[in-house]
Amino acid sequence: MLRAQKLGMTNGEFVFISFEINISYDYIFRTTTWKNGTADSASNQLALEAFRSLLIFGVVVDFGADYEQFTDEVRRRMSDPPFNIPQNETLATGVYVSLLYDAVMLYAHGLDGAIKHGNSLYDGQTIAKFMLNATFQGKSGFMALNQNGDRRMNYGIFDLKNVSTSPNFAMVLKYNSYSDEMIIDSRFQGRIEWAYQNYTTPLDEPFCGFDNSKCQRSDQTASIIGSAFGAALALCIVIGFFWYRRMQYLARLAGMPWKINPADLVFSRTVASCHFGGSLGSVGRQSQNSNTSNALQLFTRVAKYKSNTVAVKLVERTRKLELTRDIMKEFQTLYDMHHNNITTFIGAVVEDIKAQVVTQYCPRGSLQDVLENNDIELDMNFKVSFATDIVQGMIYLHSSDIKSHGNLKSSNCLVDSRWVVKITDFGIPSLRKINRVSHDDGEHANYSRMLWTAPELLRMNDPPPNGTPAGDIYSFAIIMQEIIERGPPYCNCRLTPKEIICNIMERRDGIIFRPTIPDNSCPPEIKDIIVQCWSESVQFRPSFSAVRKLIKKSSFGKETDIMENMVNLLERYANNLEDIVEERTQQLIDEKKRTDELLYRMLPKSVAEQLKTGQLVQAEAFDEVTVYFSDIVGFTNISASSTPMQVVVLLNDLYSLFDEIIKNYDVYKVETIGDAYMVVSGLPIRNGSRHVKEIANMAIDLLECVKRFKIRHMPNHKLKLRIGINSGPVVAGVVGKSMPRYCLFGDTVNTASRMESYGEALKIHISESTCKLLERDEDYEIMLRGEVEIKGKGVLNTYWLLGNRSSNLIETIEDDNFRFSPDNHNNAV
Ligand SMILES: Nc1nc2c(ncn2[C@@H]2O[C@H](COP(=O)(O)OP(=O)(O)OP(=O)(O)O)[C@@H](O)[C@H]2O)c(=O)[nH]1
C-alpha cells in the first residue's frame, strides 16, 4: 500500500482489495493490519492513510455455538500421549483446527457414500464424487460443497474504521454464498468509509480508465491526426522536392550547361598511341602503320579548356546533327555523372555534322598503352588494382541511367596521373546510332575491334549501341586477359582477328573459343573469375558487384584500409620509378661515354673537357714538341686505278692500323688529310724531352708496319710511306665554333711537312733540330743526308733516321746515287 501511495494511487480513486483466508471475527477486530511494529510513527501514519483505500475480502468462519466446547475437547486430547501438549497452549486452538476437523469429516462423508454404494475404499475419485453436494454442520461453520467441489462459505468485506481515534478493520458486509444472501450484522460498524472525495463512492472506473487508456485514446487521436498531418506534409515536401528537382533538371536541360563554345577550346597537340583501331565513330586515327600487322596509330587530340588540359574526341556524321531532346538528355546524363573511376565529361561542341566530345585528360594514356610499355613494372597487386578500378567504375555505370557501356575495351580504360583507371567513351547512344562516317580501316582492324564484343552481341544484326550489362562483363574478362598477359586479346593464339571472331561466333562442336591464360600467369581464383565472366551463357556471367566481392575474397582483395592500399600503390610506383630512373641513368652514362669517346677522338681530352664546360680554350705555346707527317707515295696513281670506295677502304685500313699503333706512344694524332697523317708529341700535355723519342720510335714502328701492309684490292702492290719529322716550338689552339678543330701553328709544323714532302719512300726524313735531340741518345742510328734546298727555307742539313738499335733497325733502301729533286719527290715510287 505504501508503494501504491508513492505512485499516487491512494487518493480514493482506486480501491485496493486484498484477500484473506484466515479471518475470524475475533481476529479481525483485534488486528491493526496497517501498523508495522518496527516502523516509526510517521511511516505508520502514512500507512494508515494508504490503508484507507484498502478493502479486505475474506473468508468468514462461523464457529457455531459448540465452538468453545470443541476447542476444550481438542486441548484435552492434545495433552494426552503421544502429543503431550499442555492444555494452556494456544497451539491446539485456532481456525485451522476446525478446518482440519471439517476436512476429515468431509472425507468420512465421501467414504461413507462409497461404502454404502459398495465401491472400493481405495478409489480416491469415487470417494471424492461422494463428497460433492455434501452438507453438514462443521466446526468451521456450515459445510456445503457444490457439484464442482467448491465450498459454499461466508465471505466478508472489511474496511478501516475509526481512523482518527483507534483505527481498525471492521466487517461492513457479509455474504453467504450458500444461501446467496447479504447479511448486515449488528456488530458491523456502519458502512464503507470511502477514501474518495469526502467519503463519496468512487466511480466504478477512474475517469481515464484503470490503465489511463481512456485519456490516452484522446491523446492517440491527437497523435494520429498529428502524424497524418505530418505524413501529408512530408509527402508534400517530397513531391515538392522532386517537382523542384524536375524543374531544375528541365531548366538545366534547356540551359545545356555542357555546351562548349568552340572558341574556348585551344588545341595544342596530339598524343599518339599505337594499337588496333578505335570505334567507327571516332576519327582520331591518322595514319596506318604498314609494318605491324595493320595496327593503327591513333591520336588523342589534346586541348586547353578554361586552363585545363582536356581530351577531345571528334565524332563525325554524314548528316546534320539535330540537337533532339533525346540527345540533350543523353549529354545531360553524362554531364551529371561523377565517379572516381570514370572520366569526367566536361562538355561537347556540337556543330553541323560533327560533335567534339570533351573529357578529362588522362596523361598516362590508355590501359592498353600502359600494358604495352615494358618500362612499367606491374606486379599482381597492381594488376588487381587496375581490375578493381574498372569494376568500381562499371558498377557505377550500370547503376546509372546509362545502364551499360557497350564498348568496353582496354583503350577505353584510361590511366590518370595517380594510376587510377577511369572508364571512358560511354553514353550518348543516339549519337552513336545515327549514321556515322564510315572508316574502313581494313579487315584486320575491323575484326580487331570486335575482340571485346560478347558472342551474343556479335551474332546480332543490330546490336544495341549501349550494349548490355552482360556484354560488358564479357568485355571485362577480355581486358583481364590483357592485364594478366600484358598483351593484346588472344595474344597466345596465332589466328587472325577474323578467324578468332568466326570461331567465337560459330562455336564449333559446342566448344566455345576463348583466350588461353596459362596457369602460372595468375592465381587460380583470379582465373576462375575471368572464366566465369566470359561464360557463353549470359546467365552464368556474374554482375560487376559479384565480381567485386569475388576479388575481395581472393588473396589480392584483402583491402586492409584504403590509405594503406594507397601507400602500397605509391610505394610500388616509386620502386618502379627508381628502377626506371636507374636504368635510364645507366643508358645516359653509356651514351655520354660514347659521345665523350667520339669527342676525345676529335680533340685532346683536356681541350674537350674545357669546351664541354663552356670555357674558352686559349691558344697555348709549347717550347718544344716533335711533329710527324707521313704521306703515301704515289697515292695519286693508286687513286687513279681504284674506285673511290676502294680508296676509302684502303685509307681506313691503313689509318685504323696506324691508330692502333700510335696508342702505344705518348703522342696526339692531330689529323689525317687525305693520305696524309699528322701526329705530334709533347702536347697538349707536355712530356719534357721525351716527345722526340716517342715520335721517332712511333715512326720506325709505322714504317715497319707499312712494309707488311697489304692493299686489299691490290695485293701485289707494295705500299710505301714517306715520313718527315721536325722538332721545335708550336702554338696549339682550337679554331672554329661549329666544327672546332685543334690545330698547331708555327714554323715547326711547316718544316715537318717539308721534311715529309722532301723525303723518300720508306725513309724517315728528320730535320737538324730533331737529329740533335735524338743524338743525345745513342740508340738511334742516324745518317746525314746532306744539304737539301727546301722551298721557303733555303738550304738545310737533313738526316735519315735509320732505326733504333735497342729495337729493330730499319732496312733502308740505300741509294748512294740519290739525287734529291724537289719537283719529282711525289712521283718517287
Ligand atoms: N593519353 C590519353 N590518351 C587518350 C585519352 N583519351 C583517349 N586516349 C587514347 O586516344 C586513342 C584514340 O581514342 P579513340 O578515338 O577513343 O579510339 P579507341 O578508344 O581506340 O576506340 P573507340 O573508343 O571505340 O573510338 C586511344 O588510344 C585512347 O586510349 C586521354 O585522355 N589521354
Ligand SMILES: [Mg+2]
Ligand atoms: Mg576510345
